[in-house]
Amino acid sequence: MNHTDSHRWRTIDILVASVIAVAFGVIFWAWGMVWSATEGAFAFFPPAQTLLYGVWLMPAVLGGLVIRKPGAALYCETVAAVLSALLGSQWAGTVIPQGMIQGAGAELAFAAFRYRSFRLPTALLAGALTGLGAALFDFFAWNAKYDLTSYRIPYALLTVVSAAVITGVGGWALTRALATTGALDRFPAARDRAPV
């Protein structure tokens, strides 16, 4: 697969990684505006929250797939977390270490392939591992008092599956769609486009 020789981050790598995180922050805000009526359902039926989790974890996988440099997934998800803290998110401060744990999950997947493979299986694994990071954090920090078999374990599994599907597969498809727009022309992800 394509592989950039240098692991040094260019300015454009830093900015695009940051901007991906920022865009998802704005998309979450817009989600609240467009779907304000349905938000309650997500707050009161936590398993449904795992669906949103899949989107929330997206910067990690997308960042890794687009930037293709060590640390990209971790950096993207951390910036997303700092931003949501600045915006006055629901989970405020704890969201930062949480974001780092989630980002580290995806980072691990890309590192396992030595930052050389950015195909669907890698994306799937990255999605699943970020989901695992999120699930572990919730399992211990927030869900300790819920029933193990009817809530904690299904919730954790759902988070991992949702992350693998929405974040992993979705992130992979999103990267390809972005490449066709020409927005990624300066990234290895867009190298195979036909000239016009």
Next chain:
Amino acid sequence: MGGVRLRGFGWRHAGRRAWAVRGLDLHVEAGERVLLLGPSGAGKSTLLAALAGLLPADSGEQEGTVEVDGVEPRQAREQVGIVFQDPETQLVMARCGDDVAFGLENRGVPAGEIWPRVDEAMRRVGFPYHRDRPTAALSGGEQQRLALAGALALRPRLLLLDEPTANLDPAGAALVRRAITGALDADTTMILVEHRVAEALPLVDRVVVLEPGGGVRADGTPEAVFATHGDALAAEGVWVPGRTMPPRRAAAPAGDLLLAADRVGLPPRLAATDVRVRAGEALAVLGPNGAGKSTLALLLGGLLRPGTGRVAATGELAGRDAGTPPHRWRAPALARRIGSVFQDPEHQFVTGTVFDELALGPRRTGQPEAAVRATVDGLLDRLRLAALARANPYTLSGGEARRLSVATALATAPRLLVCDEPTFGQDRRTWRELVDLLAELREAGHGVVAVTHDTDFVDALADRTVTLDRP
């Protein structure tokens, strides 16, 4: 110092078959002030980026050589300052002073020297506010002056300016031009890109015209260039000073009322305003930056809900829907009746190619594919976009993107067309084509509302004007 030498220079953007610039031989002495001209898409912006060392190898393919001060532009970066057309994407920090200081920090200027240099740069461009003012609270012209201060603080030997006054009101543009004159040292080289030659001439002592196919079309003092090549250049799309455009006056008096806005406003963006548009008339909306012209355009276009007052369509425009205000119409009905062209063309693109972008509207109104093709090909041809039919709309040059966004609205020929700055960044030829297209629309009995800072456009087309003041 600050001289430029190009030998057989060419650049092809990644993803394109055609070269943006090619076969360019050019020598600019230190201290010269050059106006760089050429039709839209001739590669002016690309050339400036090359001189600033901002065309990385991974973004395209290069031919020939570029030298600034005898070295590669990348090594000469410290000597070069550049101001882009769009101020919003060149401001980096949240406070004005911090933004000017940004470049100084990067260059490792000792901390004690930074703030005096920031203050000096802000003073030279006549920046009216304190350092702590948020950059988000600046008007377009003020942002542009701040960007200029950010470039000047670095004391460049070579200053590159890419349409620095596009989208500014005449007063703001004059301020920026004055800031440029006042801020240049005698030995600073300047290369300025600007379509409207007349305003730019006092700033320069040499004119270079790029040939779209490659190479230099004309080069010399303004007087010499326009005396020898004036007619040919005007025909090719250069705004040669002193050559006015024949106006396109309405052939028939205006017809029935289409849309009426009564005391419509949206505090704090727009104060209460009255506007009436009739069939077969062209109305120009004028006013300084921040007066609320774009807001008014969105209100007339049925895209924003009025905060005060109301917008009402007549039966002539809306048929049975005349009772409901346009902002409550379903989108397909709205798109058939009122077309909108946004100030920022990029906001408007929905598809992946220039062709699909133009075909979207006609297809949605259910035209057969052959008719769609005919409409689209006609527009592509007239607006000189045919070679770009398969390009992604977001990779177009500034002027090309503007034409495409106007063309998308023209493709469905809505009864009322509301356009925001339809002519900015155009060369003389594409400008003429746009004016003709709008005039034809008017002749066919459609109403046209155009928000604009372009006085030539008003003189050539408008039947009436409305002028807004800052709310």
Next chain:
Amino acid sequence: MISIEPVAAPGAPLARRNPVAKVAAALVFSFTLLATLDPVAPALALAVELAVLPLFGIRYRVLARRAAPLLASAAGIVVTLVLFAADRSGRVLVEAGPLLVTTGVLGTALGLALRMLAVALPGVIVFATTDPTDLADALVQNAKAPARFAIGALAAFRLVPLLGQEWQMISMARRARGVDAGRNPVAKLRLFVSTAFALLVGAIRRGTRLAVAMDARGFDAGTPRTVARRQRFGAADALLVAGAAILAGAALAVSVALGTFRPLIG
């Protein structure tokens, strides 16, 4: 409108502290409280948080507005616990089919809701008083964060309100081109996804242009950067972090002394 500007008076004694110190204090305080599941320690912590609020220059009304989503989440915790509680001991209050609400369940629910609020509020308070520029400066100067990354992220944060406006413009542009969803939720979701995609594309393009503009001003020059705005980490800042640790520890200690302490693990 979406914005990342601080919402409180920046001159208040604790708001003025070094941003790194503020964030560290909030994290220390929050994570100490995560360790317990009882209602007493979080209640004490909440009292402390509300008491120091004026020192941060935040008015109670502003905090209430910022923290409003937290209350919804707290309600969500109570509902979830009623459905999925592990421990249903205590006196039965309601029994309806599979639903069994006991005093034990309600006690745990109260504890968890309080804990969530107590853990989240320090972050809300600190970030409501922190300017992103100061945070980035302090991260670079006092926490040894790499400057290119901190400044790059900061530059991207400046785009937040712009992208918020862009969202509205893209939605309007779609409507102008004849694309809308009406009341159909599937079409609405599709439109949301396509708008989000357009926003992402636009954001990446802006990021690319911003990177070019930053490089044009020497961001990638490789010369060591100097700093125009100095951030200091003084004794008062260290004291703030220590104070947060001591107060959170004290809340736990009281809970242990009262015998209500219930550790997270074990």
